[in-house]
Amino acid sequence: MTLQVIKNINNNVTVCIDSKGKELVAFGKGIGFKKPPYEIELSQIEKTFYDIDKILYESINDIEIIYFDISAKVVDYATTMLDTTLNSNIVFTLADHIKFAITKYEEQLNISLPIMKDIEHLYDKEYAIGDYAVKLINKQLNVNLPKEEIAGIAIHLINAEKLKGRKGTAKNQEVVKMMTDVIEDYMNIKVDMNSFSYSRFVTHVEYLLKRVENQTEISSENAKMYQSLVEAYPEVYQCVEKIKRRFNKEFGIRLCKEELLYLMLHVNRVIYREDCDR
Incomplete structure (x- = not known):
């Protein structure tokens, strides 16, 4: 043939x-x-x-074949580990990510990833694949990438799952809709559901619900920041308080102050960035 x-x-x-x-x-x-x-x-x-996006064709010239080889092995491994189909572009986007990771390593640039622990706890399978990938990269390229790259690769896999059209559970969708309705009603706005800020908000809610499911609480020393936000954005605080009450009443979920803090940050972005029409 x-x-x-x-x-x-x-x-x-x-x-x-x-x-x-x-x-x-x-x-x-x-x-x-x-x-x-x-x-x-x-x-x-x-x-x-x-099914590769044609926009990625030209990028192939800038990526060495060894990065495609490693990326393909990681994607093959991920396919056996995950119960979903990955977006077909992942081999190409991951190869580009690996190339960038090597560039950062060679230039001794170590960029911290604050959500690394969240990724490890909330997406344990993707994190395990990221760990496999970093070990494979280190072995084949004789490098020693930082642990942050584990989460970085995991995020690529999570995005590839979402791009394929993975939808949250019915409960997740119900919670997101409830929260969006509260924001729109209380703040008298129309949320742009196609905006980047809203996408980040939805992802945060998914993280939040995963933490509730796993009985994992955020732990940090942000009490002063919480109080500062309450004072600086009283409308956002009242809106989040209403969401908190609805959470407890409709879903039996109690939100701690740490969760409320991050929720206030995301709600604030949705409301005050140019992502919605008042």
Whole structure:
């Protein structure tokens, strides 16, 4: 069997059409030397990837093949560990992330990731895959990446799950709707549900509900910050207090001050950034 090459990305990567008329990206040593169109044997192909966003094609030239090799191994491992299908672009976006991680390592840039513990507790499977990935990268590239990269890779996997269309549980959706309704009603606004601030708000609620499910509480020393926010944003505080009462009444969930603090921060972003129409 053969594939029809329709575009060369570089000497080792081509865009092809298979026997069913589906477009794919093929990797193989020297398969991109000729001027398309032409046919190549399947025996010449090392890897194939379907349903790749065309916007990612050009980025392939900037990423060494070793990063794709590692990324593909991580994605294969993740597929066996997760009970969901990952977005097909993950091999490419993760390869780019690995490249950037190596650049930071070589330049001795260590960027902290405050939500690392949250990721470890709330997305334990994705975190375990991130741990596998970092160990694989360290071994194959003879480096010693910081632990923050475990969470960084886990976040890529979480995003790949969401981009595939993964939806939260019915309860999660019900809680998010309740909170959104309270915000819109109390603040007399229309929330832009397509905004980045709202997306972050929804993700925070998912984290919150996961912590409740796992009986894991946030622990920090933010009492002064909580009081400062209460005084600085009394409307937001009252709105969050109403959400707290609805949480307790409708879902039997009691929110501690730490949860209320982070909730106030996210509600404040949704309300006061240019993401909603008053």
